[in-house]
Amino acid sequence: MTAPAAADSGPAIDVRGLVKRFGAKTVVDGFSIRVGHGRIHGFLGPNGSGKTTTIRMLCGLLTPDAGEGTCLGLDIRSQSAAIKRQVGYMTQKFSFWEDLSIAENLDFVARMYGLSDRKRRVADALERLGLGNRRRQLAGELSGGWKQRLALAACILHDPKLLLLDEPTAGVDPKARREFWDEIHALARDGLTVLVSTHYMDEAERCHAIAYLAYGRLMTEGTVDEVVARSGLHTWTIAGPDLGPLERELAGRPEVEMVAAFGARLHVSGSDGAALAAALAPLRGQPGLTVAEAEPTLEDVFIHLMNRSTDNFA
């Protein structure tokens, strides 16, 4: 994989005020972001919040209606063709020739894009993604996790500098997902910048930074710790038997913005820490209940953001 060139010393992506409208609908509204080289940046948010549209604008695949910026040092408006040549894009619905082997599929992709030095590129991609031993296996016989790997191999055949992964592991089991992410980190260590959209919290936690979008607006951005700290959310856990009635009661309290059961434990959250603590105080001495303040999880924060954005924009 190509190491970042000296000219790449600036950010890999640096855009300001991107807007995209489809008809009368503003799908992305004033999006700005900077992403450094070799970083893995996650995009999260409800369905239809504009993640894919934003990612496509960032790398010149879609022209913004307003805004400006650069991707890989090139202007996203006037140099989009040059940007596209350096982008590997794994879409939500990739497809293969099921009755061709892994190696034959990759060779086909290399031919389709007119790549020089095909044999070496295919061999490199097979080795890079641990597909060498399976090179003769038919694509149609692969499990979900190996299919994703093949898709990733196809994306890096042309030595891109930027990878766009649109929900790359939807429906893949946790072990295969973890291994897929190990590969993404290995590619990032080699200098590739990665933009990835996902709905999985464990994947968000494996990104160097995340952006959360709702209704086309950037609601929050930063490392996972920063996003949790900035949320202003306070969370308590309550453990004990038969928490159903308590869950229903707490859901009706004005200090409680969210309550959800996780096994034999409730997560109770609210923005006003003092009011929430006061509301839960009477429960603390109750026999059989363990009530403790806890760090909000990323999922707590995202559900909170989702609820807030529904109130603000819907």
Ligand SMILES: Nc1ncnc2c1ncn2[C@@H]1O[C@H](COP(=O)(O)OP(=O)(O)OP(=O)(O)O)[C@@H](O)[C@H]1O
């Ligand atoms: N080419 C298009 N023409 C018209 N509307 C579009 C087009 N592409 C996307 N949209 C609309 O823009 C909105 C944002 O779509 P987008 O695919 O960017 O969201 P997303 O956050 O990636 O969603 P998901 O999580 O479901 O993949 C949606 O309402 C979608 O229907």
